[in-house]
Amino acid sequence: MSLFPSDIDEEARRIIADFSARGLMVATAESCTGGLIAGALTEIAGSSAVVDRGFVTYTNEAKMDLLGVKSTTLAAFGAVSRETALQMAQGALFRSRAALAVAVTGIAGPGGGSVEKPVGLVHLAARNRHGAIIHREMRYGDIGRTEIRLATVRTAFEMLRDVAVR
Structure with missing residues (x-):
């Protein structure tokens, strides 16, 4: 029995099998998902051939210290922004042995949203x-904290697959 919904578990299995066969390693940089992307991947036996490391960087300080996100970026654009997600992905890639990195930062709720940055807004970068660099701005809506986080894992998996073929 997996900790994750069956669709996430199945996609994680496909990613582990595919990336393992191709010799691709992954690093994750996670804020609003708190390690769920790495957790879903490492739920699968054999994941050590694919998952190099995961960074859970919930605070701005952690984003700066562990991933090299610039304080000027956080001041100008905020933690939940395209610019921060891109710097998180770059930091994870270059602070690891991975061939691919995915980063997520967003507002999972139930509070913390604003008119400009509502609950359900997530920026992802791979x-x-x-x-090759991919960015997606997702607006999942206020569908609940757990559902926003799981939807983010699904999108992150799609983006890892997309960036692996570029």
Whole structure:
């Protein structure tokens, strides 16, 4: 029995099998998901061939210390922004042995949202060592904290697959 919904578990199994066969390692940089992306991947036997490391960087200080997000970026754009997600992905990639990195930062709720940055807003970024970069701004809506976090894991998996073929 998996800790995760069956669709996430099945996709994690596919990613582990595919990336393992291709010799691709992954690093994650997670804020609003708190390690769920890495957790879903490491739920699968054999994941040590694919998952290099995961960074859970919930605070701005952690984003700066562990991933090299610039204080000027956080001051200008905020933690939940395209710019921060891109810097998180870059930091995870270059502070690991991974070929691919995915980063997420968002507002899972139930509080903490605003008109400009509502609950359910998540910025995701993925990149590879060949220079391919993907960003997605997702607005899942106020569908509940757990559902926002799980939806973010699903999107992150899609983005890892996308950046792996670029």
